[in-house]
Amino acid sequence: MKRRALLALGLLFPLPALSQPRPPAPALRPATLSAQDRSDIGRIEAYLNALRAMRARFLQVAPDGQVTEGNAWIQRPGRMRFEYDPPSPLMLVAGGGNGLFYDKSLKQVSYFPLSSTPLGILLSENLKLAGEVTVSAVERLPGQIHVVLYRTASPGDGTLTLVFADGPLSLRQWMITDPQQRETTVSLFNVSLGSTFDQKLFDTADPRLRE
Numbered sequence: 001m002k003r004r005a006l007l008a009l010g011l012l013f014p015l016p017a018l019s020q021p022r023p024p025a026p027a028l029r030p031a032t033l034s035a036q037d038r039s040d041i042g043r044i045e046a047y048l049n050a051l052r053a054m055r056a057r058f059l060q061v062a063p064d065g066q067v068t069e070g071n072a073w074i075q076r077p078g079r080m081r082f083e084y085d086p087p088s089p090l091m092l093v094a095g096g097g098n099g100l101f102y103d104k105s106l107k108q109v110s111y112f113p114l115s116s117t118p119l120g121i122l123l124s125e126n127l128k129l130a131g132e133v134t135v136s137a138v139e140r141l142p143g144q145i146h147v148v149l150y151r152t153a154s155p156g157d158g159t160l161t162l163v164f165a166d167g168p169l170s171l172r173q174w175m176i177t178d179p180q181q182r183e184t185t186v187s188l189f190n191v192s193l194g195s196t197f198d199q200k201l202f203d204t205a206d207p208r209l210r211e
Contacts, residue, residue, distance in 0.1 A: 028155040030134050031148075037138040040145055041129050044162070047169045048127045052076055053195050054171075056188040063182040072188065077125035078114065079202040094123070095202035102207050109206055118160035118176050121149060143167060 031037065054074040061067055070084040080099075082092040089104035094114050101110045114120045121133055129135050129149065136159065137148040145164045151157060156179055163173035173187045 028134070028136050028150050028159065031137050033135065033138065037135075040138060040140075041135060041147065043169055044145070044147060044164065045127060045129055047164075048076075048122065048171070051171070051193070053197060054188075054191060054193055055195050055197075056191040058082065059187045059189070061185045061187075063184060073197055073201055074123070075197055075202065076123055078123050080119065080123060081201045091207075093202060093204055094119075095204050098204050100204050100207075104207075107208055109208065111204075118149075118158070119174075121151070121160060122162070122174070145169075 033041070052075065054072075056072050056074075057069065058072045059067065059069050068084055068088060070082055070088070072083075073079075073081040078097060079095045080093070084090040089106070091102045091104065093100050093102070097114055099112050099114050099117070101112070102108070114123065121127070129147070132152055133149050134152045134155070135147060135149060137146070139146040139148075143166055145166050147162050147164075149160045149162065158176060158178040161175040161177070162171060163175070164170060165172050170191070171188065172191075173185065175183050175185045177183045
């Protein structure tokens with residue numbers, strides 16, 4: 001897979017090794033949650049389940065430090081679109097439980113199940129940070145709350161860290177960490193909530209057929 005494709009997939013998947021493999025991370029375990037942790041998790045669940053539509057600019061930092069930007073549309077449940085700024089030809093779209101990665105310049109399309117991606121957690125219809133999702137850490141910084149998650153059935157896939165501004169609560173960043181501790185960070189800015197989107201944005205039919 002070409003390097004630019006790996007950069008785009010870093011939004012969704014832990015990136016495959018590109019150099020000497022690193023030792024795997026220690027085994028993940030559920031966090032021992034305090035009363036404050038449980039209260040904050042409850043607030044986060046309520047916030048995310050009330051979040052129906054978001055448009056934002058995104059800035060992505062790859063494990064090697066390479067920085068890219070683009071536009072993001074998120075519509076819960078289950079829909080998203082990420083378009084990288086030119087000259088990058090990359091696009092990611094999800095809808096109806098499936099997603100596609102499209103390289104416009106190479107005319108290459110790859111499909112994937114949304115349930116296999118860390119962002120599938122964020123886009124689920126009735127998000128619950130328990131059961132199928134395990135919280136491994138809740139961290140607080142001034143004005144921020146960080147929640148580290150992994151899929152209960154597949155902890156070896158890596159972790160998703162959601163970063164919220166607090167006061168009021170709002171999603172501002174996520175980090176995807178793979179089993180070798182390589183981290184891809186996506187930050188959101190110029191965020192607009194509650195928009196109405198053209199549903200064609202989330203069409204996962206082969207885009208080559210429309211060109």
